[in-house]
Amino acid sequence: MSDDRVTCRVCPRHCSLPEDALGACHARRNVSGEVACDSYGRVTSLALDPVEKKPLLRYMPGSLLLSVGSYGCNLRCPWCQNHEISQAGPDDVPWREISPEELVAVARAQREMNEGVVGIAYTYNEPLVGWEYVRDCCELAHEAGLVNVLVSNGCAEMPVIRALEGLVDAANIDLKGFTPRLYQDCGGDLACVRETIAELALCPTCHLEVTTLVIPDANDSDEEVEAMAAWLARLDPEITYHLSRFFPCWRMAHAAPTPTSRVYHLADVARRHLRHVYTGNC
DSSP, X not given: OOTTOEEOOSSTTOOEEOTTOBOXXXXXXXXXXXXXXXXXXXXXXXXXXXXXXXXXXXXXXXXXXXXXXXXXXXXXXXXXXXXHHHTOOTTTSOOEEOOHHHHXXXXXXHHHHOTTEEEEEEOSSOGGGGHHHHHHHHHXXXXXXXXXXXXXXXXXXXXXXXXXXXXXXXXXXXXXXXXXXXXXXXXXXXXXXXXHHHHHHHOTTOEEXXXXXXXXXXXXXXXXXXXXXXXXHHHOTTOEEEEEEOOOOGGGTTSOOOOHXXXXXXXXXXXXXXXXXXXXXX
């Protein structure tokens, strides 16, 4: 482009970045005319989690994952549960640099102490805004006999998703709702997320689960949940679907939590189409 701007093609935002500017995700920067992963190797969060916390309920149950997160996200969901890091940039939150080699070494050391540790989860913030780091870690993790788990909003362009195929062994994708308006309010794109879910559902090497955080008056109608469940069932009736209860957070700190009765009811609605439906935070 003219005036030294370049366009980031990682997600549908297609940020047009002047020299040295960060994208809306706070994680990608125009460096000498190339869009680079500014957050590469910058880790804000590192913890050992049960696989069920991702949540993954039908993939290696009872195992543990070394969970790693950075900063930044390409969405601005008012109810964000990890806004302290997902809405942060490099100057807003403490981080330390951990190379892919170092991360895999930590995971291997954890496995030596506890055979229940099976791999690495890329989570907490939005990992795909720094997909190159995920790719490099995944490759080394596979060489070490470790599995890779992706927890993502799924709002990334298809070349990014396909670059990780064969490297990601399991994924949980956040399906926030089923209306373009809801995604527009969050700065995302429903069609893009649907394409990501459809691609992963067809991938023979990736176990897929999907989560919807049930937000009162935003995505909690019977009709919307039934539409999401019916669409998932058309992709694969064996997809595991999680309906999770909302608690007040960030820009919705004064909202009421989702009634547990509503979450349980919507789970029954989803079960009209899917066999594996679970509730969370109830």
